[in-house]
Amino acid sequence: MDGKDQRIIRALQRDGRMTNQDLAAKVNLSPSPCLRRVKMLEQSGIIKGYSVDIDTEAYGLGVTVFVRVSLADHTDSTVKQFEKDIERVDQVMECYVMTGASDYLLRVVVADLADYEKFVRRKLHPIGGIASLDSSFVYGVVKKTNVLPALID
Amino acid sequence: MDGKDQRIIRALQRDGRMTNQDLAAKVNLSPSPCLRRVKMLEQSGIIKGYSVDIDTEAYGLGVTVFVRVSLADHTDSTVKQFEKDIERVDQVMECYVMTGASDYLLRVVVADLADYEKFVRRKLHPIGGIASLDSSFVYGVVKKTNVLPALID
C-alpha cells in the first residue's frame, strides 16, 4: 500500500460514493489504474465495505449510550455465550473487549430513555453472566469522523 | 419517512455503493422513484454522507483507545477551547459529551503503544484544562456494524 492507495482511502472515507473518475482526478491518476487499485484494496480486505452515514436523531434513534459490562466470571462458556448473544442484539452497534476495570464496552442506540430501560431488561440481562453494568449517556457529539489519520506523523 | 425509505437506508448501510438499480430491486421499486427517494434523504439530511470501512489494522493503525477526559473546570472558555482543539486532532475519531464521572469520551486510533504515548503528550495535554485522563485499550472487537436497528421493535 503506497501513498496513492492512502490518498484513495482518505478520499473514499470523505465520500464513499465518489465516482471513479472524480476519485482518479483527486489522486492524480487516470480512471483505469485508479479503479484497479480500488478493486485490489477491496479484494485484499483493506477496504471492508461501504456504508451510508445516517443522522440517528432524524432516523428516530436519538439516544446513544455507552455501556461498560463486567462478567461474573471468565470461564470459557460464560465469555463465549456473552459474545455470541451480544452480537445478535440489533441495538448494540459496537462491542469491544477492553483493558481496565470492565470487560466490554458497548455502544447502544435507542429511541429514548424508556426504550433504553426496555433494552437492558429484555436484551442485556437475559444474556446472563453479567456482574455489573455501567451506563453513560451521550449528551452531545463534539466530533465524529470516518477519516483515519495519515500514517506519517 | 415511510417503510420504503427505511429499507433503502438499511440496504445502503450494508452496502453504500450498491447501484441504484440493485437498490431499487431490493426495495421493490423501479430505479427512478428509488433514486428520487435517495436524493430526498440526502437533501433532508437524514443521509449525512457515504464512507468506506477500512481495516484499521491492515491500514497500519492497529490500536484503538477509549479515553475518558475530565476537565479541571467548566468555565465557558475551558470548555470551548477543549472542544475546538480536540476537533482538530486527527487521531480522535469520535468525541462525545457524556453523563457520569467524566466529561468526554474519545475514541482514538494510533499505530502502537509508543504512538499513543506521543499522542497523549503532544496532542492531548497541550490542549490544557484537562484534570484527568483514563485510557482503556481495545483488546478485540466482538461486533462493529453500521446497520441501525429497525424502528419498530
Added chain:
DNA sequence: AATAATTTGGCATAATCTGCCAAGGAATTG
C-alpha cells in the same frame, strides 16, 4: 546500461445514472 516486471493511460463496449412525461394510486372533498 540492459532486461524484466509492474504500473499506467487510452480506447471501445457495456452498464448505469438522471431528468422528463404520462399513467397509476391514494387521499380529500363535496
Added chain:
DNA sequence: CAATTCCTTGGCAGATTATGCCAAATTATT
C-alpha cells in the same frame, strides 16, 4: 359514493460512468 386533486410511480432517451484489453511508460533488478 363519486369526482377531483395531489403525490408517487414507471418507462424512456440522452448523458455519464464503469470495465476490460493492449500498447506505452515507468520502475526495479541485475
